[in-house]
Amino acid sequence: MASNFPRSDKDLHSVGATTLQTTPPFCLRSATYQDREWTFQWRNDPWLVSQSPSGKQVDWEDHTCWFSEVLDTELHLLLIVESQDGTGMGTVRLDKTGRDRAIIAISLLRPYVGKGLGVAVLGAACAAGFAQWPWLASVHAYIRKDNQRSLRAFKKAGFTPILRKKEASFSLSEMVLRRSISGEARHE
């Protein structure tokens, strides 16, 4: 489904193939209004829905409301993952939640999973968040406990699990990446 994808001049980061040898090269750029329809299709991709915490599709009306809100970069950072020729590979998003924290969510389209891309995209997206938002101290992820690929990708990207009281009663694992005083993201 991700074939020709509109490019933007607003590339935030270009990341070469050096992070992992098998990682496809990719760019991250800020989403624009033109991405509204693509992101709707991707959001409802049956495989991605099956991996998502809610397991539910969204309708067009809800998506358009959400998308307009998300373009407010004070509160949200929606980044499009593209190949170097502009083919859409997925999205990664940070949402401000609380004074100094954000939640991250990533969705790669199925042809691009299992190649190490997720780890590199998570690293680049967190770096973009820490660079753009000086107040940001920690990035949190909520991942289905049966989504082993995702749990491993976040761990490899430097996230560590947060164990909560009555952990067994939660269906989602919480993981966190904190920014140290020197400004670098660190392992716990």
Ligand SMILES: CC(C)(COP(=O)(O)OP(=O)(O)OC[C@H]1O[C@@H](n2cnc3c(N)ncnc32)[C@H](O)[C@@H]1OP(=O)(O)O)[C@@H](O)C(=O)NCCC(=O)NCCS
């Ligand atoms: C989750 C996601 C970002 C991971 O990125 P990815 O590029 O596919 O992951 P990687 O290829 O780096 O693999 C990560 C790890 O999982 C392992 N893995 C791959 N497929 C797996 C599977 N089916 N079961 C268990 N582990 C698997 C890999 O071997 C790797 O671990 P290793 O390096 O220790 O061997 C990506 O798959 C995705 O977008 N999935 C759909 C949406 C989603 O689940 N989002 C997470 C919720 S926020």
